Amino acid sequence: MGILFIILAFFAYTLEKEHLITTEIQTMNSYLTQLEEELKNHHLHYSKEIVIDTKGYQLGLYDIDRHPILTQLHASFLWNTSLSHEGDKVYASHTLSTYFLGVATIIVSKKIDTTPIVIRLATLLIPLFLLMAIVGWILSRIAFKPALTAFETIDTFIKHATHDLNTPIAAILSNARILEEKISEVSLHRFVQRISIGAKTLTGLYEDLVYLNFQCDSPTPRTEEISPLIHEQLGLLDTLIAYKELSVTTALSQTKLTIVADDFRRLLNNLITNAIKYNTPKGSIFITLEKNFLSIKDSGIGLSDREKEKIYERYWRGESFETGLGIGMEIIVRVCKSYTLTLEINSTKNHGSEFTIRWPQSLIVPF
């Protein structure tokens, strides 16, 4: 809309300026005719003193050879045209049929002042632009209101739900653990296991939502060994892994980084959870930890090129029946940004994905 207004203002200015030039040239021509009469009178009366009123114009009197008799003009005049304007100067010339006082050509020039045009256009267009901007803003608010309301509702719901989730989840988990120990019938263990998986998934979601919505000041980074953190997360997710009958292979070298352990726990949890969730039953997971990188490779459903672009969007979930809110990748990206980690995704649809995290040399603690 801004560009449209600039174009409109430019055209309006050009038209107004052209009109001003035309009007000015007409006035100049009247003056030139009047001046010819004046020269004629002086010539016929052999005037001893000839005073010519320039009326604010710059004036030049030239003989037949275009030599100046008396002139105030310094700019080069286009002799081939009778009327002209150059920049903000307007010229008009008049050729005399009889050379009174030896004058063959009279040229007048005036610098045109476009300030009134600019002021007039500004007083007209700026309020119009503001009015249209306000109307546009109001209309866009009305048009996007349903979408904005939906997003606000989701965010508000998540924020409210997060507060109240912790206690019941803890109760479910502890009671499921007690039930598993107390129930002697093996066939019932599977049902208890499902309750436990559901509760652990809810715990992960709860922690992720707290991290995204109520991020407090981060504690000071400390030297942490990464492989115990990986084992810790695998232990937490063992129920899920066992349920899907996945095989997990690890090749972990001793790596120490200066980090906040909880941030890396969250990062690892989301990466491993994704490798489990988007894996096929009886599939495999390979976790490799080297001094400079961590790689988590699965034999799951993989990602198409379009999905690779969409995974960073909040609330996006893959073509899966698995649970989740679609905020896992956002957490991964957020942790990566805060530690300047690089994330590489190699994925082939229906063949699996490999997520590789590389960290800068500055994070590595030498042994």
Next chain:
Amino acid sequence: MAPIPYRPVLAIVFVLPILVFGNDRFKRQCVPCHSTNIPDLETLYFRYLQTHGSTQRSQKTMRLYLLHPTIQNSTLPPQVLKGFGLHPPLKPELLDQTLPMYFETYDLTKRIKFKSSK
């Protein structure tokens, strides 16, 4: 030694005598006659300017007429010439001295002034 500025020296040597002697000869040989029974010098000046459109052209045409005074070479209409008669021919040396003085005397650029009422 600093070089002598040649232009002022040339002006003093050649132009100054022409002006001094030219002015003198113009006043002695032209003005007395033209003040009485033949066309007034100022009238002629305006007439030449009106017809030829520049001082240079007027001077050139007047010189040609005064060297070879014929009806064809004259700027004045034949009927006017019949009344006054043709000018006697003049020598080039005399014209070299008097004509510049004549045009200098009635020079219009000295008379015209600009003023602005705005």
